[in-house]
Amino acid sequence: xxxxxxxxxxxxxPFEAALSLYVRLGPHELxxxxxxxxxxxxHPTRTAILDQDPQAVRLITGGWxxxxxxxxxxxxxxxxxxxxxxxxRPSRGETVVALTPVSSIDAxxxxxxLDRQEPGSPLARAWRAxxxxxQRRLLDQVVRLGSMTAYERTANLIIELIRRHKRAGLxxxxxxxWPITQEVVSDVLGLSIVHVNRVLQQLRRDRLIETxxxxxxxxxxEQLATVGLSCMD
Amino acid sequence: xxxxxxxxxxxxxPFEAALSLYVRLGPHELxxxxxxxxxxxxHPTRTAILDQDPQAVRLITGGWxxxxxxxxxxxxxxxxxxxxxxxxRPSRGETVVALTPVSSIDAxxxxxxLDRQEPGSPLARAWRAxxxxxQRRLLDQVVRLGSMTAYERTANLIIELIRRHKRAGLxxxxxxxWPITQEVVSDVLGLSIVHVNRVLQQLRRDRLIETxxxxxxxxxxEQLATVGLSCMD
DNA sequence: CGGTAGGTTGAACATCCTCAAACCCTGTGG
DNA sequence: CCACAGGGTTTGAGGATGTTCAACCTACCG
Numbered sequence: 185x186x187x188x189x190x191x192x193x194x195x196x197x198p199f200e201a202a203l204s205l206y207v208r209l210g211p212h213e214l215x216x217x218x219x220x221x222x223x224x225x226x227h228p229t230r231t232a233i234l235d236q237d238p239q240a241v242r243l244i245t246g247g248w249x250x251x252x253x254x255x256x257x258x259x260x261x262x263x264x265x266x267x268x269x270x271x272x273r274p275s276r277g278e279t280v281v282a283l284t285p286v287s288s289i290d291a292x293x294x295x296x297x298l299d300r301q302e303p304g305s306p307l308a309r310a311w312r313a314x315x316x317x318x319q320r321r322l323l324d325q326v327v328r329l330g331s332m333t334a335y336e337r338t339a340n341l342i343i344e345l346i347r348r349h350k351r352a353g354l355x356x357x358x359x360x361x362w363p364i365t366q367e368v369v370s371d372v373l374g375l376s377i378v379h380v381n382r383v384l385q386q387l388r389r390d391r392l393i394e395t396x397x398x399x400x401x402x403x404x405x406e407q408l409a410t411v412g413l414s415c416m417d
Numbered sequence: 418x419x420x421x422x423x424x425x426x427x428x429x430x431p432f433e434a435a436l437s438l439y440v441r442l443g444p445h446e447l448x449x450x451x452x453x454x455x456x457x458x459x460h461p462t463r464t465a466i467l468d469q470d471p472q473a474v475r476l477i478t479g480g481w482x483x484x485x486x487x488x489x490x491x492x493x494x495x496x497x498x499x500x501x502x503x504x505x506r507p508s509r510g511e512t513v514v515a516l517t518p519v520s521s522i523d524a525x526x527x528x529x530x531l532d533r534q535e536p537g538s539p540l541a542r543a544w545r546a547x548x549x550x551x552q553r554r555l556l557d558q559v560v561r562l563g564s565m566t567a568y569e570r571t572a573n574l575i576i577e578l579i580r581r582h583k584r585a586g587l588x589x590x591x592x593x594x595w596p597i598t599q600e601v602v603s604d605v606l607g608l609s610i611v612h613v614n615r616v617l618q619q620l621r622r623d624r625l626i627e628t629x630x631x632x633x634x635x636x637x638x639e640q641l642a643t644v645g646l647s648c649m650d
Numbered sequence: 651c652g653g654t655a656g657g658t659t660g661a662a663c664a665t666c667c668t669c670a671a672a673c674c675c676t677g678t679g680g
Numbered sequence: 681c682c683a684c685a686g687g688g689t690t691t692g693a694g695g696a697t698g699t700t701c702a703a704c705c706t707a708c709c710g
Binding site: 253255256257259260261263275278299300301303304316319320322323325326327329330331373374414 | 486488489490492493494496508511532533534536537549552553555556558559560562563564606607647
Binding site: 598599600610611614615618 | 655656657658659
C-alpha cells in the first residue's frame, strides 16, 4: 500500500506537491488523484502534445512544454511554460507543444473528478488554488510583455522559473535546468532570437547568471530580483 | 413579479446576457442571480473599485473599469478592461480601478451561489463558460503585447471591444462608446501616450476609424479585421 | 479670465529588429 | 579519420519602431 503509493508518487509528485501546498493529502485525496490514470506518452521536441480536442487533458510529468498560439504569418507566441506537474488543457486556438522531449499522462478522468468535487471541500479548494496560480502566471506574463524592457523581462522569467522549480521540489535556489533554446525564450518574451541572445550575454556580463551544460546558475539572485521584480510581489 | 424581475433585469442585463449565451435562464436561474444582491455604488474616475480585499466581488453595471497592476516605478499595466456585465474579482497585487465614472453592485453572495452550484448543472456550466471567456481575453492580451505592432494592437483592441459590446447587446456593429483617454489605451497596450496618439491618427488617416463625441466609429471593419486579426479566430 | 485635463506636434534618441554571415557543436556517412 | 550537414549560438551593420522631452493647442469648468 505505502509501496504502491510511493511508486505512483514518483510519477506524479510535482502535481501532488503543488496541491499539497493547500491541502493535506490523505487517503481520500490520494485516491481521487491516483485512480484510473490514462495512458503515458512521450512527445519529441516540437510536436503537439494537445491540439484541437477540447476534451483532452494531460498532466506533464517530465520535460518542458508550452501553451502556444500560432499566428497567420507563422510567428508563434508562447503564452505559458508548462513544467512537470502542470496540467495542460488548451482551449480553442491554442496548442500545447513540446519544447523538449516531454512525458505526459492522460489526466482527463482525474481532472473531471477534481472538477466534480463538492465545492468547498478541501481538495476542491486546493485544485482551485492551483488553477488560480496558473492564472496568476498569465497576469505576470501580461505585465512582462506590456511594461518591462527586454532585460527586465528576461530576469523576471528566470525568477519565475526558479520559484516554480523550488515550489515543485526540483532544483535548488540557484540552479535550474535550462533545456530550452533561445528561440523558445524569444517566443515567450516576444523578442527576436538575436536580441534574446544579447540580453542573456548582458546578464552574464553583469554577473547575474551563468549558463553551463543545460543548466542556468544564478550568481546574484538579489540583483536579479531588483531587476526583474520592479513590480510584482 | 414579472415587474420586479424586469426591474432587476434592467440593472443586470449585460451579465445575464453573457450567461444566457450558454444557458436558458429559467425561474430557478434568475432566482440564483437576482436574490440578495448587495449595495450599489458609484465610483468616480481614477478611484479603486476593489482593492486588497480578496473576498470582495463586484459586478460592473455601468462605465468602464480596468484590472490593473501598479509597478514600483509608478507605471501601471492594465491587464483587462471591464465593462458592464463583467465580474470584478482582483487577486492579490491587482486593483480594479474606474477608468470612467463606474456603477457597481456587490455580487459576493451571488458569485458564491454560482460557485456552489452543483458541478455540471447548466448554470454552473454557463458560469464556467463566462469565466473561460474572461481567461481567453487574457490570452488575447498576451498575444497582443507579445507579437503585434502598435498599429495591430490598437486595431485588435478595438475589435475586441466591438465584439464585447455586440455580445452584451450594447452598441451596434460599427459604433461603440469610447469614454477612455489615450493614457488608458497606452496602459492597456503597453505603449507611450504619444505613440497611441499617433497610431490612432494613422488609423483615422487610413479611414479605418473615426472618433467623435465620445464614440468610436468603425468605417472599414473588414480592413480593421485584417490588420488586427493576423492570428486569432 | 485662469486653470486643468486631454490631445497634438516636432526633434532627438533608445530599444529592438532584420539580414547576413560566421562559428560551434554534435551526429552521420564516406 | 575526415567531410559535411544541421541546429543552435554569436557577431556586426543598418534600419524600423517606439520613447522621451518639451512645447503648444483646445475645450471645458470654476
